Amino acid sequence: xxxxxxxxxxxxxxxxxxxxxxxxxxxxxxxxxxxxxxxxxxxxxxxxxxxxxxxxxxxxxxxxxxxxxxxxxxxxxxxxxxxxxxxxxxxxxxxxxxxxxxxxxxxxxxxxxxxxxxxxxxxxxxxxxxxxxxxxxxxxxxxxxxxxxxxxxxxxxxxxxxxxxxxxxxxxxxxxxxxxxxxxxxxxxxxxxxxxxxxxxxxxxxxxxxxxxxxxxxxxxxxxxxxxxxxxxxxxxxxxxxxxxxxxxxxxxxxxxxxxxxxxxxxxxxxxxxxxxxxxxxxxxxxxxxxxxxxxxxxxxxxxxxxxxxxxxxxxxxxxxxxxxxxxxxxxxxxxxxxxxxxxxxxxxxxxxxxxxxxxxxxxxxxxxxxxxxxxxxxxxxxxxxxxxxxxxxxxxxxxxxxxxxxxxxxxxxxxxxxxxxxxxxxxxxxxxxxxxxxxxxxxxxxxxxxxxxxxxxxxxxxxxxxxxxxxxxxxxxxxxxxxxxxxxxxxxxxxxxxxxxxxxxxxxxxxxxxxxxxxxxxxxxxxxxxxxxxxxxxxxxxxxxxxxxxxxxxxxxxxxxxxxxxxxxxxxxxxxxxxxxxxxxxxxxxxxxxxxxxxxxxxxxxxxxxxxxxxxxxxxxxxxxxxxxxxxxxxxxxxxxxxxxxxxxxxxxxxxxxxxxxxxxxxxxxxxxxxxxxxxxxxxxxxxxxxxxxxxxxxxxxxxxxxxxxxxxxxxxxxxxxxxxxxxxxxxxxxxxxxxxxxxxxxxxxxxxxxxxxxxxxxxxxxxxxxxxxxxxxxxxxxxxxxxxxxxxxxxxxxxxxxxxxxxxxxxxxxxxxxxxxxxxxxxxxx
Numbered sequence: 001x002x003x004x005x006x007x008x009x010x011x012x013x014x015x016x017x018x019x020x021x022x023x024x025x026x027x028x029x030x031x032x033x034x035x036x037x038x039x040x041x042x043x044x045x046x047x048x049x050x051x052x053x054x055x056x057x058x059x060x061x062x063x064x065x066x067x068x069x070x071x072x073x074x075x076x077x078x079x080x081x082x083x084x085x086x087x088x089x090x091x092x093x094x095x096x097x098x099x100x101x102x103x104x105x106x107x108x109x110x111x112x113x114x115x116x117x118x119x120x121x122x123x124x125x126x127x128x129x130x131x132x133x134x135x136x137x138x139x140x141x142x143x144x145x146x147x148x149x150x151x152x153x154x155x156x157x158x159x160x161x162x163x164x165x166x167x168x169x170x171x172x173x174x175x176x177x178x179x180x181x182x183x184x185x186x187x188x189x190x191x192x193x194x195x196x197x198x199x200x201x202x203x204x205x206x207x208x209x210x211x212x213x214x215x216x217x218x219x220x221x222x223x224x225x226x227x228x229x230x231x232x233x234x235x236x237x238x239x240x241x242x243x244x245x246x247x248x249x250x251x252x253x254x255x256x257x258x259x260x261x262x263x264x265x266x267x268x269x270x271x272x273x274x275x276x277x278x279x280x281x282x283x284x285x286x287x288x289x290x291x292x293x294x295x296x297x298x299x300x301x302x303x304x305x306x307x308x309x310x311x312x313x314x315x316x317x318x319x320x321x322x323x324x325x326x327x328x329x330x331x332x333x334x335x336x337x338x339x340x341x342x343x344x345x346x347x348x349x350x351x352x353x354x355x356x357x358x359x360x361x362x363x364x365x366x367x368x369x370x371x372x373x374x375x376x377x378x379x380x381x382x383x384x385x386x387x388x389x390x391x392x393x394x395x396x397x398x399x400x401x402x403x404x405x406x407x408x409x410x411x412x413x414x415x416x417x418x419x420x421x422x423x424x425x426x427x428x429x430x431x432x433x434x435x436x437x438x439x440x441x442x443x444x445x446x447x448x449x450x451x452x453x454x455x456x457x458x459x460x461x462x463x464x465x466x467x468x469x470x471x472x473x474x475x476x477x478x479x480x481x482x483x484x485x486x487x488x489x490x491x492x493x494x495x496x497x498x499x500x501x502x503x504x505x506x507x508x509x510x511x512x513x514x515x516x517x518x519x520x521x522x523x524x525x526x527x528x529x530x531x532x533x534x535x536x537x538x539x540x541x542x543x544x545x546x547x548x549x550x551x552x553x554x555x556x557x558x559x560x561x562x563x564x565x566x567x568x569x570x571x572x573x574x575x576x577x578x579x580x581x582x583x584x585x586x587x588x589x590x591x592x593x594x595x596x597x598x599x600x601x602x603x604x605x606x607x608x609x610x611x612x613x614x615x616x617x618x619x620x621x622x623x624x625x626x627x628x629x630x631x632x633x634x635x636x637x638x639x640x641x642x643x644x645x646x647x648x649x650x651x652x653x654x655x656x657x658x659x660x661x662x663x664x665x666x667x668x669x670x671x672x673x674x675x676x677x678x679x680x681x682x683x684x685x686x687x688x689x690x691x692x693x694x695x696x697x698x699x700x701x702x703x704x705x706x707x708x709x710x711x712x713x714x715x716x717x718x719x720x721x722x723x724x725x726x727x728x729x730x731x732x733x734x735x736x737x738x739x740x741x742x743x744x745x746x747x748x749x750x751x752x753x754x755x756x757x758x759x760x761x762x763x764x765x766x767x768x769x770x771x772x773x774x775x776x777x778x779x780x781x782x783x784x785x786x787x788x789x790x791x792x793x794x795x796x797x798x799x800x801x802x803x804x805x806x807x808x809x810x811x812x813x814x815x816x817x818x819x820x821x822x823x824x825x826x827x828x829x830x831x832x
Contacts, residue, residue, distance in 0.1 A: 011063045013039040013075065015129045015570055022534075022566035025559060026525050036063065039075055039132055060137065060215045069140055074215055076133040078205035129570050133206050135213070136198040139232070143341050144169075145188030152186045155179065194338040195219070195234045197261075201241040207250055220257040234261040235344065236336045239327075242267045255325040262336065262346065263327035275354050277332045278472040285791060286360040291371065291812050292378050292805055295792055298357075300506030368811065378808050381801045446800050447760050449701045449723055452692060456484045458701065458796040460724070462765060463500035465788040467708075467730050467744075468528055470496055471769045474790055476528035479705060479726065479765075480504075480513065481685070486665045487518040490536070491683060491705050497532035498539065504791050514540050518660045521671075522556035522580075523707030524680040530560060537573040544574075551576040553653070553660055555583055555671070557679030578653045580671040580681045588670060591654060667700055672718040674709035676743045682706045684718050701796055704759070708766065710740070711749045719757035724799060726788070727753055728766035751785050761799045763788050782806055 010016065014037045023033070038061045060072040147167050149159070156176030157163070165172050171182045197219070201210050210216075219234050237258060239246050246252075246265060255263055276282035288296035328346075335347040364371055459482040466474030476494030480501065483489070490497070501510035514536055522530045533554070540552060554564065555578045564575060581587060661669055667688040671681040687700030701723040706715055708728055719725050729751075730744035739746050745753070747764060754762035765788040786794075786802045787809065794802060 007034055009034045009036060011036045011038070011071075011073075013037065013073075013132050013134055015039075015132065018129060018566065018570040022563050022570070025562040025566060026527055026530070038063070038073060067141065069138060071139075072137045072215075074135040074137070074213055076135060076201060076206045076209045076213075078131050078203065079208040133200045133202050135200065135210070135216075137219075138196045138198070140193035140195070140338055142193045143191040144183075145190050148186050148188065152181070155181050155185060157181060157186075191341055192233055194236075194341075194344060195232055196336070196338070197234055197237045197258075199237060199239050199241065201239075201245050201251070204245055204248065207245065207248065211250065211254055221259040222257055234258045235338075236262045236264065238264045238266050238330070240266055249324075252324045255327070263325060264330050264334070264336070265327050266330035275332060275352055277352060279352055279355055281472050281790075282355050283360055284473060284789075286355070286357055287364050287812060288789060288792075288809075290357075290361055290364060291375050291808060294379075294382050294798065295794060295802075295805065296789070297504075297791075297793055299503045299791060300509060368814070371812070374808050374811060378805060381804055382798070447699075447701075447721075447723055449687070449699045450796065450799060451698060453701075453797050455795050455797045458483055458687070458703075460703075460726070460763075460794040460796075461504060462726075462763075462788045462790065462792045462794075463497055463504070464492075464494050465765045465767060465790050465792075466769050467728075467766045468769060470494075474767065474769065475500055476531075477523075477766055478532070481703070482513075483518075483664050487663060488513060488516045489518055489664070489685075490520045492523055492529045492707070493520060493531075493533040493536055494528045495531040498535050500791065504793075511539070511543055515543050517552060518664045519553040519555060519657070521669075521683055522554070522560055523682065523705075524677055525557050525559040525563075526677065526708070529708070530556070530563075533564075534567050534573065537575060538571055541572055541574045550656075553578060553656060555580055555657075557681065559679060576653060576656065578650075578657060580679065582650050582654065583657070583669070583671045584673065584681075585670050588654070591651060672704075672714055674707055674715055675712045676708040676710070680707060680709065682709065682715050682718065684722075704757075706745075706750075706753075708744060710743050711745055711753045716753055716757045719753065719759050722754075722757060722759040723796070724761045724763065724794075725754045725757065725759040726763045726765055729764040730766055730768050751782070754784065760784065761786070761802055763794070763802075 010020070010033060012019075012035070016035055016037045020033060020035050060074050062070070062072045064071040144167070147163065149163070152163065152166070156174035156179070157172070158175045162172040162175070162181075166181065166183050166186055169183050171180055173179075174181050199210070201207060218232050221231060237255070239255075241251075243265075246267060255261075282299070285296065285299055289298045331348070331351050333350040333352060335350060337343040337345060337347055368374075461480040461482060463478035463480055464470075464475035466476055468476070470476055475496045477492040478494050478497040478500065479491040481489040481491065498510065498514075501513050504510075505513055517536075517540065520533060520536070522533065537552065537554075551574045554560070554575045558579050558581065561577045561579070564573060564577060567573065568575075582591070657669070661667070665688050667686045669683065669685050671683055674680050674682050683705050685703040687702075689700055690698050692698050702721065704715070704719045704722045704725045706725070706727040708730075709715060727750040728745055729747040729749075730742075731739040731746045733746045733748045736746050736749075738744075739749070744766075750764055751762060762785040764785060782803060784803055786806050
């Protein structure tokens with residue numbers, strides 16, 4: 001929006017300020033967001049309210065009032081502090097008492113004392129961010145009656161401008177009679193404007209404030225105001241509270257007070273998660289699953305509906321049957337029309353229907369009849385026959401001849417940072433271990449670490465494979481590393497990551513995946529790589545709140561800590577942060593030296609040579625292989641003023657990392673500085689040595705993820721002999737100039753990095769959203785490479801098969817057009 005000169009206004013309770021402050025740490029155009037906060041916490045982090053202030057929070061706060069709409073807010077605070085007065089009836093006394101007992105461990109820590117029939121007193125406690133909920137009332141202006149031209153003529157008016165004035169509510173002088181004509185003389189009866197309430201009652205302790213809100217009385221049909229003919233009719237109420245709140249008898253009786261309203265239960269447990277909103281995305285997932293279920297398991301939420309199972313979430317499905325007030329469950333894209341008045345009410349026309357696998361498969365078979373044989377051939381790759389059957393493929397899919405560039409010698413020395421950056425632009429990288437031909441031949445051999453490896457060892461699940469922003473086919477960056485009984489890791493966490501986990505594992509499975517996390521690693525501060533982290537961390541806090549647990553280790557760039565600190569004012573995230581700078585190989589070696597010697601970790605001391613226990617090179621020699629070791633635009637953080645490591649803070653965090661890695665069965669994990677933006681990193685994971693049935697030591701696998709980067713020598717060095725390298729490939733090969741300008745990689749460059757490093761397998765990801773389904777690539781380059789798709793699951797035991805599947809995947813998309821955003825814009829302009 002900022003680039004277009006647009007701005008947006010956001011209204012919300014005072015907690016909104018914390019959210020916007022957190023966003024400003026990584027959104028450069030956050031200044032274009034104008035916030036209008038209201039409520040009780042503007043000036044302090046913790047505010048205590050007494051009984052005398054209670055009225056302030058039930059009086060409506062008018063947010064917008066113009067000729068189009070009037071929107072007001074009513075604050076609901078948990079009744080867990082101060083002197084609480086029952087303004088309704090005696091039932092609230094017993095309700096508050098039961099709520100106090102029910103929420104004793106969460107919000108109410110002291111017993112309520114009943115001093116009279118209508119008053120409860122409890123020791124005051126501070127409100128925390130997130131405690132205040134909001135009820136919004138949206139009122140449209142009244143609908144004026146229909147103009148009657150016959151009445152106007154009988155009153156001496158001629159057709160013309162005076163008709164319009166009357167319709168606008170202005171009185172006019174008659175043309176033929178000496179009388180004043182008023183709007184009421186020629187207009188039919190007006191209809192009241194539609195009213196909608198949006199009710200967020202998140203917990204039981206908010207119910208008393210909801211029941212006692214004076215400003216809601218004008219909407220009740222059983223109110224005293226009804227007799228005064230000033231009751232407003234509410235047409236629709238959307239309830240955001242969970243079923244555990246909305247199914248309470250007290251809440252249901254409150255709903256009954258709106259006799260004519262349509263109640264829509266939209267609590268998060270009640271959504272129809274098994275029915276996809278983006279049918280085209282679900283369709284592609286089903287087609288991929290048909291072709292290769294080994295790499296593309298059926299999405300768990302979709303399979304619930306396919307198999308005829310009903311989704312049970314905390315009893316929410318029983319909401320309608322156990323309610324005394326008639327209501328309906330919210331559905332995706334359900335509408336409620338407000339205007340025109342004749343269409344007032346529900347509209348189900350846009351609600352997506354279920355997507356049956358049989359329909360998708362039948363469609364696929366009609367489009368590509370040979371897909372049956374192709375699917376059989378793919379399956380054979382997992383059943384002992386690891387040779388491709390090219391007879392099943394068209395001839396244009398068979399050619400896998402190496403390009404001339406694979407045979408080129410590109411051993412260019414890199415003396416300083418300037419040459420490093422120039423080499424990144426020219427695709428010239430040093431090849432210390434030999435020629436590319438040898439690397440290609442070497443990388444085709446199955447590495448020893450994969451010999452008889454268990455399928456319970458490691459699985460890579462690509463949750464998001466697109467760049468910049470989500471599309472209906474590819475979500476933004478996130479990789480889930482499933483270590484099975486040893487836990488899991490999350491590498492990058494773009495927005496929608498939690499939803500992707502639910503699509504892959506189901507609701508309960510996603511909860512288990514979040515609980516099993518050992519650490520989250522973020523490559524850099526761009527929003528498409530970390531905007532989903534707060535939701536994941538918040539869910540983990542919720543899931544483990546009654547279980548003893550340690551804060552989750554989050555490893556990320558320094559600016560991420562600013563975001564997490566700011567967001568933590570809004571809700572607890574329960575994290576321990578570790579800067580990526582302190583997890584590079586060089587930093588870890590220096591800190592090891594400090595821990596062993598007791599000396600200070602100063603910049604000048606960090607420059608000294610050091611041979612670690614498992615390091616065969618002097619430190620100064622190792623530093624030359626990193627981009628940040630030389631002077632230049634992205635100089636070493638070690639050499640910046642004020643950058644010495646605070647060992648008192650960092651060493652405990654690194655000890656925790658060491659403990660976490662041991663639990664996860666990993667020998668080491670370290671970050672690699674890359675060329676993208678300040679504080680941008682890749683990551684290396686190395687599994688611990690395992691012992692086979694013969695008692696022989698088998699080396700652990702090596703996993704490397706590039707994050708966003710230009711091709712660079714530091715990543716090549718770190719990826720040496722990697723078992724699998726996941727490298728970004730944002731642009732197709734003919735957009736190299738754009739890739740250089742934006743510090744990204746092309747497909748060919750990413751493959752070249754893997755070949756230079758001698759990586760056994762390369763998985764390309766982070767594709768521009770201009771390639772919504774299948775990216776542009778030259779498959780002659782893809783000898784050891786595969787293309788990533790959302791929810792693709794690669795078991796480490798399947799790595800030998802992986803590249804052999806790619807030609808079959810291309811057949812699946814042979815009828816699909818690859819859309820370019822710029823071409824779409826040109827086409828649209830030409831049609832206008």
